[in-house]
Amino acid sequence: MFAIYELSIIIGSPVLFAIGGYFFCKERLFEEKNFRHVITQILFAITFSLSCTMFELIIFEIMDILNYGSRYNYWKIVLYTMLFMCIIVLPIAISVSFLRSFFQTRKNYIVSFSVIFYGIYLFMFWKIGENFPFINEKYPLFSIEQAISRVGIIGVTVMALLSGFGAVNAPYTCMTYFLKPITEASITNMYKKVKQNQSMIASKKLKYQQLEDELNRSVFTRSNESSSNIFHRFLNSVSNSNASVKNQMEELSNDIYDLEEFGKYLDIEYKEQTYWKERADYSKTLQGKYFNVLGYFFSIYCVWKIFISAVNIIFNRVGKVDPVTKLIEITVKHMGYDIDIPFWSQQLSFIIIGVIAVTSVRGLLITMSKFVYAISSKKYAHIIVLFMAQVMGMYFVSSVLLIRMNMPHEYRAIITEVVGNLQFNFYHRWFDVIFLIAAIVSILFLYLAHRNVRVKSEF
Known part of the structure; x- marks a missing residue:
């Protein structure tokens, strides 16, 4: 009975999770594109399912759900399948989709060029390991640990970039x-200016259409007229008139x-x-005031996170106590609760960073969806989904x-065995470095953007 429960x-x-990912891709991600690439949707759903399952397994470790052997095998299947998707399946799918969408070539050419593109990708992917000290030398070149370490450095970089931007953008x-x-x-x-400009465009397009009709009529008349001397001077005048009409049409085309x-x-x-007027009106509501207070909290936390990341980089250390830990320690001291302070403080700290990162990922997905909708047709959208x-x-x-670094030692055993x-x-230090760079660049960018708006509002 217990075996059936585990199964x-x-x-x-x-x-x-896969069903949820499939419908998210179909109904939400590219709804306006009438997205119908079933294979792409399936690949996205599988990756989404594996991602959610890994977080589920972390919860299973903490709550001791399933027996040790089942969890260990489950971890290996999920993690190895994810690596297979990230290193082999998705890159090949991206290269094939790219070639099919942008180049009208034969199938054998697509296969050949896909192999070449994938070989270049695999070479660059493996070269990452030569510049980062993130793995013990005892592991062979093509071991699972080598693959995880390289996927991890790319993922940590993306996470740090998103978190650094989110840490600054959330309060803003x-x-x-x-x-x-x-x-x-x-x-x-501004609305009047938009309508006035649209009216001018419509007027000039109408004038352009009238000139085009006039030019077509004159050409038709000339082709049906006799070429006798009686009409010779008339035809010359028509030619001069046509040249004048063409010049007017060219000027109108440039104006349009x-x-x-x-x-x-x-x-x-x-x-x-x-958008900003709606935000100003929203800020006056009860929910808007709540988010304003929340913004101040995030500002304090993000300033601390930026500061502590700089300290970690300078002194070459993994992050120590943060404000969340201090708050829990004060609460435990005065309330008398008996809880695992290091564990829960680390989890809450990670949750806060996770919220920022998830918000950034959501914003990234929305931005990319708008980008695809604005500049490309639906035949290119599936490449973005695969990426x-x-x-x-x-x-x-x-x-x-x-x-794993934020979990007590008793919960790390299986993860350590699986990933090596x-x-x-190194990953925590690398996260701090990229996070700090992303946060500083975001601060400068938002400062310049905000300053530019202030200057524009004065005129």
């Missing part, structure tokens, strides 16, 4: 202090192009002003490596 969990949960998005000063009058004025480009700028400005699936897989593999004895401290 239902081992089989049932990945299937449920939530706090009313950073709201842009937009009035209803400025939005109305300039107005359409200016219209794009006006449309962006109008949408941006509307995001690979990034997602590497991201969650690296999450396991970082979470890697240089785990």
